[in-house]
Amino acid sequence: MRLLRLISWPYARKHLLRWLLTTAGIVLGVGVFVGMHTANQSVSAAFRETIDKVAGTTQLQVTAGEPGFGEEVLEKVQSLPDVRAASPVIEATVSTGKGNLLILGVDMLGDRSLRTYDLDGTDEAIDDPLVFLAQADSLIVTKTFAEKNGLKINSRMPMRTMQGDRVFTVRGIMKPGGLASAFGGDLAIMDIYAAQMFFGRGRKFDRIDLALRDDVTLAQGTAKLRALLGPGYEVDPPSSRGEQFEQTARIYSLASNITSVFALFIGMFIIYNTFAIAVTQRRSEIGILRALGATRSQVRTLFLVESLIAGTFGSALGVLFGIGMAQAMAGYIGGILTDVYGVAQRADGLDLNPVLLGGALAMGIVTSLFAAVIPARAAASVDPVKALQKGRNQALGEGESRMRRWAALACAAASAVALIFSRNTVIFYAGFVLSGITAVLLAPSLTLWLSRALRPVLAGIRPVEGTLAADSLIQGPRRTSGTVAALMLSLALVIALGGLARSSYNSLSDWMRIALNPDLFVTTAQNLTARNFVFPASLGVGLRAIPGVAEVQLVRSVRVTVKGGPVMLVALDVASVERRAKLPPVEGDQADMYRRTERGEAVLASENFVRLHGGRLGEILEIPAPGGTLRLPIAGVVRDFSDQQGSLLISRDAYMRAWHDDTVNVFRLYLTRGAREAEVRQRILDAFGKQQRLFVLTNKDVRDYVTRLTDQWFGLTYVQIAVAVLVAILGIVNALTVSITDRRRELGVLQAVGGLRQQIRHTVWMEAAAIGFIGLALGLLLGAVELYYAIEISRRDLVGIDIGYSYPVATALALAPVILGAAFLAALGPAESAVRGSLVEALEYE
């Protein structure tokens, strides 16, 4: 403690900026980890809360995937003596002029046995189910929603429905709390039969919520209902929907873990670098301490305690930063999941998990301590006599370099071997980590080598300043290599993520060219993924009759559970699709697979379904449906980006038979030769637009939408890239600040012998540029390797599609000016500090 006060504190105070920069890496790493996970957990918790609140006293829910089931199932369920109350539900998230609204279609007669509608005010008419039922436009909204939008009883609220634009009347306002606080209070209750009409659901329900008699256990009730309904139906407690949601949000969790680990890894290098430099700078101090009787253990402990303090400070700041970031991230992730998956949730508050926050704090501290272990050991092993001799402390011993090179070779070999056995996930990820370690171990040698290579170039540009800048790098590789390693890792991450994005866009573009080639798309929402509303099949006949329309494809997409996971089932006219938008097989015989699927004898599986759910060509899939379990083999595997969880293409006839559902999500329209898109679009709108909710999108609209969605998805990647670039810049600033401080005497001497201020500035700038260049070169190289791993991780564990390797040349080219510019900007402060400091003080340094 005394040593800490006498030795560490004055040093830290003197180098406050450097300490702050050092902790920045930990702040970012911990912040990203806390931010991403807290956001994920908050969204997940909000979803669970919504489920709980909406469920009321519901013990079990009967579902049959997204298509729902016929009304007769309700009577069947109600006939079971074990069931105390059973009430049908339709749930949909609808975009209104007043924001997204979760609409719960319920049967007000029976639903009150399951849910409490605590209505506001004393007006009995509000509580009059007869008026509510008699008027199909009735809505009950929450007080929160009403106050937010200035709604009162009998206020009118427009909504676009399958019956066209309709104005709804607020006939009840629920008091806050319980059901009314679900989905952040943006909830409305509608009569279920009105909801069927307005959402175009025909005579179907999404699910049945039920409560059992007191003497019936959950297990008994579940078993009896399953036996009663058969395999096409799922009978589960409401909480199981939360598990499905988490499966959906899994990708985000994995991506945030990777980013956090990377940020911490980079932060660790910054800390290591700072401590390594601190040990070098304080060699004489350590020497004196040792000469005065301080033991090696005391010196080691001193540095570890310094690191502990820096780690604790940085981690605490990181936790705070992360909490701030989580608020924004939660809204972002929530938005994506609502748009893409139609999962109704909203995280208005943060779900702060003490275990997560404690874990993140510990992770930051351990990272900081781990980073300081080697410098602390180096400090402890300082020979007091040698330490008091000044100069040449930054040089790397040839033995040390050789040892590192051998270790790097061993890691590279192990990484290569891991690639051979990469089918095993653990071995694959071990290979990934080893490739990074190889690069880190090689960084000092490569930095030295590149610095030497750069010397003539720099000297060619400015003989004095260039030589001085290069020599500074060559003589202080320990100081530079840590920064270069951090920069290299950051830029490798940028290249890997940028490459992943580029490869994905390329692959997506290929798919869009083949699969999304209709001229027009008639949809129920501008958002193509929304499935809350459906069209009757009869609209297809009307569309075919529109002049200029050559062919209409009816598509019904529904999420069902196959192999225990949520999968998108796409029912379409396979023969027409084969003729118009034939996807080439990744596996399987093209002619045979389309023929068998068209006949309803098989399905086409998407590549990501096969990868993520462990399917294989020829495997017979069991697809539970209300009409009985479908047992269909996979006739072919195609590259399809319809859904991140994987998709199955099935013939529309087979789907209609099994699900008793002839509704349509999207009509794909091919126009006759010479027909004008805009004219046909207008004809469709004129013919059907006023009668029902209908959007006509052009091919470009759809492509733009898919690209926008992909941009949204990669939005998270861009955050990661920004973090990586920021860490890289911090690394340069840190290294240069250290470098200037370290060379104050040298720079002072230069000024004393007549060196111009401008020359010193140029020296610092050139040194910065050289660090930036070396980091850039190594980063772009390592990025090429990391991109391979990123694509593999994406294929194996994220989206399941082989998107192909495509190096992001544009990103690499864009990075060059960014990093060199950042290096220059980072050098401005230290350069000014070098020329404006006191000459006497500088000459006294060390």
Next chain:
Amino acid sequence: MSKLLAAWLLAASLAAAQDPRQIMQEVQRRQQSQSQHYEGTLEVIGHGSRIATKRWVFDRIGAFGNSKGMLRFTVPAEVKGVGLLIVNHPDRASDQWLWRPNIGREQRIALQDRSTRFFGTDFSFEDLEERDVAQFDYKLLGDEKETWKLQSTPRKSSQYTYGYLWVKKDNYTVVKVESYNKKGLVRAIDYRDFELAKGIWTARTIEVTDVSRNSRTTLKYDKLEYNVPMKDDDFTLDALRRGP
């Protein structure tokens, strides 16, 4: 004279026997008619003594346990046309369907929903049923000056576990009913303003009190008629959909 004597003898024998089932069978017999028509006015007196008024037209064909009823709301305007078809059965709970003209479809009222309030009134859907006396067990609890107090226990599924009935001795009309579940008193129904219509003593005012909600509903009968000609075809799902 002989008829009068016979009736007196029957009444005397029933009164003397005090057999609860016989009492109730006599109640049912005296209420027997081939059909019924009335226009009802409902007044729901809720919290703060606020009164909500609704009107309906009711037709019934057949008698206890074998009857069918059709109820259509006429007032207020926003509920006009809403209908309810009740098909009573001698041996089980009735079937009930609701017709909603606004969305053009009927909805079956599930058995488990019969205990819910009948559209904001203090009646439940079950209270609208006409159950045959054979569906209950009876026990005579008291023989007061003007009334008998009986306990009825439903044999088939019901929201009520038992009920108390007060039957007037002079004309065999039920003047009060209290219905209980396991938790206690749920509803109390008072029958008032009796009038003789086509030989049937009929309460022109029925007041239901929902004990848990502390609210009252009164139903007043207007234009009451018995045994008017009606057709079975007017008491079907098609008729419900068709409207008045």
